[in-house]
Amino acid sequence: MTLRMKTKMTTVTALTALLLSGTAFADTTLSFLVDNNADSVAAAEALATAYSEKHPDVTVEVEQRPGGGEGDNIVKTRLATGEMTDVFLYNSGSLLQALKPETSLLDLSDLSSQGKIADGFKSVVSADGKVYGVPYGTTMAGGIFYNKKIYSEIGLTPPKTWAEFMANNEKVKAAGKVAVAQTYRDTWTSQLFVLADYYNLQAQVPNFAADYTANKAKYATTPAAVKGFERLQEVHDKGLLNEDFGAGTYDDGLRMVATGEAAHYPMLSFAIGALKQNYPDEMADVGFFAQPGDDAANNGLTVWMPPAVYIPKTTANVEEAKKFADFVGSVDGCKAIMAVNTVQGPPLIDGCDLPADVPAAITDMLPYFKEGKTAPALEFLSPIKGPALEQITVEVGSGMRPAAEAAALYDEDVRKQAKQLGIPSW
Incomplete structure (x- = not known):
């Protein structure tokens, strides 16, 4: 009896130890790489928490990388060396094409969430007829954040032309503030x-994107295309910038426009998420307007698609990674992001509606969408975007290179990228 009892207890003890060790029912850990912007990280952590609540046996570990060119190089290097995380966040549009998704990423066309995702988004994360990503957030726009208190104090109104914008800047400067x-x-x-x-370029040259992709149009030889570089140069040459513009960070720019240290900060509307995280008490003081052009009657907004979540072919957790990506692309995933990041523009997932209490900057954006005065950014109309643009624009904005020369240099950068991508006619 004693011997039998000992044997039975030993078996139970061994089974208990096996279960507690996780050997019998092993949990899954998914690694998720995102850029280190506060809004991106907050959204990633919210998604990780929400997913783990639905799937207690799965832990999503969020890793961070820098943004910009440094971050691009990290993503490309980790994909090339097989060291990419199970899922990762990266741009949609032309920058995705540089990753060669056909050879480096898993096809996500069969995810159930794709049925509710807008076709316009799927088109910018596709190659060879396959969909490789799901949206990470809402649409966003490129334009200019402005401090509403400064505008009220000085008696300014949001401009509809570049001349009006520059006049506003001069008044801000005269008032002793950073324009x-x-x-x-x-x-x-x-x-x-x-x-x-x-948006302003396309309004003047409707076929620019197609001609640019076909090597028939250049920045340096298209006056409407050079204007973006000229405008960057003008704000520097007129002495409108903060003294530390060369050392200032993205977070500094958000702080300045939120707290009234500066009247304007040109930025993508995804910054609304970081503003909410870091300056919740100042959200009502921050507005947004489209970058104005030369025609007040055709004042419109350049629109970006959000980044996407992708899965590298090297993941060891294919099925679980797909389930997580499917969650990110679902209504629940969309709502989890909006709960922490506010919104950056209209959502792309059917059933994920804007909340009633959107920030002032989003309210400022909506009329452009309602009136149909929007255009996709060039990187969503063409697969070609030169990787050196951010270095070239730093030089122009710092007074080190004139606009015309910069446009020609960017055309050469574009030529190299087009040839690397194997674009016909290059």
């Missing part, structure tokens, strides 16, 4: 005056 915050330590932030000007 335009620039933050070139984070080099990627230097591109906005060029990239957000695309």
